[in-house]
Amino acid sequence: MSPEFRLADLIVGNSIDSDHFPLYVELTYEPDRAKEQLPKPVTKEQLEKAKEQLEKLKEKNASNNNPS
Secondary structure, three states, X not given: OOOOEEEEEEEEOOOOXXXXXXXXXXXXXXXXXXXXXXXXXXOHHHHHHHHHHHHHHHHXXXXXXXXX
């Protein structure tokens, strides 16, 4: 969804015998407020934490692919 649209309402529908549920959304078009919804820049701390998590995942995958 682009930042010009804002979520006004969200309803999760009843089961349709699937692993998905229907969603009904109401959006409003507010281009003058788009900047309010832009993500904040990533901090150095967040970037470092993400890198650490990726390294842990790589190590875990490597150990699962090379059982002793």
